[in-house]
Amino acid sequence: MTPVIRFYSIQDAYGEFSNFAPYPILLDKKRWPTSEHYFQAQKFLDANVQERIRSASTPLLAARLGRDRKQRLRADWESVKVSVMRRAVEAKFRQHDDLAVLLLSTADARIVEHTDADAFWGDAGDGSGRNMLGRILMDIRTILQTERRK
Template sequence: MRISFYDLNGPYAEFCNWYPAPMELDGRTWPTVEHYFQAQKYVFDQAHFECISQLTTPQETIDYSRAHSSTVRPDWHHVKNEVMLKACMAKFQQHPKLKELLLLTGDSMIIEHTANDSYWGDGGDGTGRNQLGITLMLARTAIINQERTF
């Protein structure tokens, strides 16, 4: 079975990085996964990091990052998948109802279905990488494995 999601108005909106599920991570409370993810681009630049952490909406964090792309940490392309997994793990572990929803997907393929992104999404036609879907499936597996050890 395939489970597709994209925005806050569609099915499985809870899987979207913009979904309002505040989480504690690295000593701070982040309103969304997107806030945490965008801020991590600037861990070596405290001013930009702090600015992003104070923005209200996920779209504002993306717009800010695009406007300041020249100062993104140099290793970003090497660490971004790990950063996303860390944020997704925190989101689903800290919100029991969201964790239950993720686990109820069983072994289904999870797909961020959008023509707007061919890296995190499927590119709209299935040719994209679907890295967010892959990340959610990795988080699901990790949570299942953690629960088996207890």
């Protein structure tokens, strides 16, 4: 039986997998405090809105700003959001070797963002969600495993 690793809060085991975990990333020639900051900012084409999100004091505030529907979402958001998340998460695990080691230590375990607050990125709390963040983490783990075998 395949082991399952569930994560959500940054205080819990494997909390480093959360987009709220305090691991800055460099993308698009800018430093982003967390992968959450980057992801939320990419919802918008307006550079001022992106910068306001990038400079948010916490990932929770960045998430709130990114969910503000007074700002116009980019028209292609639904079709690009998974690739944007993958880019942010991959940058995080490539730019922080301790995180890559942690991810690789999960071997072939199923990784699940366990939350009833999200049925797309997470498991909806009951396993019925799509767990897209967990899937991205497992995909990146496979890439890193393959690269390290060479």
